[in-house]
Amino acid sequence: MKLDRVYGQERVKQVLEPLVRTLREEKIESLFLEFIGPEGVGKLTTAIEVAKAVNCESNQDYPCGNCSHCVQIGHFQHPDLILIIPGMNDEKDQEKSKWKEVYRTLEPRLFYSPIKQIKIEEVRDTIKELWRERPYSGRYRFVIVVNGENLNQYSQNAFLKTLEELYPRTVVIFIVSVPQKILPTVHSRAKKIRFNYLSLNAFMDYFGSLDLEFNKTLLFQISSRSIGRAKRYIHTNFLDVRSKILKNIFESDLDGLITTYSNFINGRKGDELGILYSGFPTDILDFYGVLAEDLLLIKNGLPELIVNTDLKPQLLEFSGKIREDIVLEMLRVYKEVSYWIRSNVDESLVPYALMAPFIGRVFKDTFRSY
Numbered sequence: 001m002k003l004d005r006v007y008g009q010e011r012v013k014q015v016l017e018p019l020v021r022t023l024r025e026e027k028i029e030s031l032f033l034e035f036i037g038p039e040g041v042g043k044l045t046t047a048i049e050v051a052k053a054v055n056c057e058s059n060q061d062y063p064c065g066n067c068s069h070c071v072q073i074g075h076f077q078h079p080d081l082i083l084i085i086p087g088m089n090d091e092k093d094q095e096k097s098k099w100k101e102v103y104r105t106l107e108p109r110l111f112y113s114p115i116k117q118i119k120i121e122e123v124r125d126t127i128k129e130l131w132r133e134r135p136y137s138g139r140y141r142f143v144i145v146v147n148g149e150n151l152n153q154y155s156q157n158a159f160l161k162t163l164e165e166l167y168p169r170t171v172v173i174f175i176v177s178v179p180q181k182i183l184p185t186v187h188s189r190a191k192k193i194r195f196n197y198l199s200l201n202a203f204m205d206y207f208g209s210l211d212l213e214f215n216k217t218l219l220f221q222i223s224s225r226s227i228g229r230a231k232r233y234i235h236t237n238f239l240d241v242r243s244k245i246l247k248n249i250f251e252s253d254l255d256g257l258i259t260t261y262s263n264f265i266n267g268r269k270g271d272e273l274g275i276l277y278s279g280f281p282t283d284i285l286d287f288y289g290v291l292a293e294d295l296l297l298i299k300n301g302l303p304e305l306i307v308n309t310d311l312k313p314q315l316l317e318f319s320g321k322i323r324e325d326i327v328l329e330m331l332r333v334y335k336e337v338s339y340w341i342r343s344n345v346d347e348s349l350v351p352y353a354l355m356a357p358f359i360g361r362v363f364k365d366t367f368r369s370y
């Protein structure tokens with residue numbers, strides 16, 4: 001087996017190799033996998049490559065990438081590949097066809113938001129699909145649920161049922177970055193495959209092959225070693241957006257921050273295809289958290305350890321003018337907002353919350369009531 005498209009994750013590949021072989025020999029009826037690990041380190045890519053490898057016609061070096069199964073799965077058009085990506089199936093038809101275009105040309109992980117909920121109807125449609133007795137044309141059908149943690153408990157249980165009823169030749173893969181939100185009953189039934197943060201080498205291997213003008217080491221640092229995030233940062237111009245956010249916060253400019261935030265969330269047209277590259281609220285939120293940590297490091301005489309190295313001059317200036325208790329308040333806000341933003345709270349409130357430590361009590365009290 002060769003999983004060339006998966007960077008790093010050597011241990012995962014070792015675990016998957018015998019599993020894929022067993023499936024290719026059609027020795028088991030159904031399988032429930034949980035791919036657990038941080039965002040953007042190759043979980044979805046691996047799931048797709050495993051689906052190819054199991055169904056590939058070649059008997060050596062599978063997935064070959066050229067047979068009809070590999071090609072169709074790679075284009076998300078294989079009849080035995082069922083993908084549940086939050087936010088994809090609930091858009092208008094026009095939106096849906098745009099998604100398909102995106103799938104064909106680019107990797108999907110840029111486009112799914114870590115906080116989008118999965119609707120119960122999407123799950124019901126999928127389960128209905130599973131009543132079919134056998135896969136259409138492949139050895140196994142694959143049901144891949146992206147952000148499995150965003151399924152509510154009824155949907156999670158519905159998936160568990162599909163396994164108990166032994167739908168033949170079905171592999172269900174939950175892709176999960178917040179395992180605490182997976183039901184214990186589901187968790188205990190799944191075979192868990194753990195993905196790690198990428199090494200600098202794996203990260204550089206990936207980005208080294210691309211012709212990019214970005215500072216790759218900086219990208220590695222600020223994306224928390226996540227290829228998926230790093231790519232999104234490039235497409236959404238996040239490296240520049242960061243300095244705007246810093247300036248807005250530094251100047252206590254709430255209107256400015258609201259504008260920066262909404263422009264970022266609403267997206268920026270890419271060159272090819274006119275695709276809208278939208279940033280996620282969590283990108284800004286996480287930057288805010290790291291910003292606070294950087295400020296604390298500087299205040300404690302450790303400026304050489306900061307993550308946002310390109311913003312060092314601004315951070316040095318900022319840290320001289322901001323009290324330590326306000327920085328600590330930033331960290332508290334970061335924690336609190338990280339929690340509620342994943343519980344379906346109105347995203348437009350984020351900039352108000354982030355500005356709270358700088359704009360006094362009124363804002364703080366408003367924010368606390370959420």
Ligand SMILES: [Zn+2]
Binds near residue numbers: 057058063065
């Ligand atoms: Zn193939």
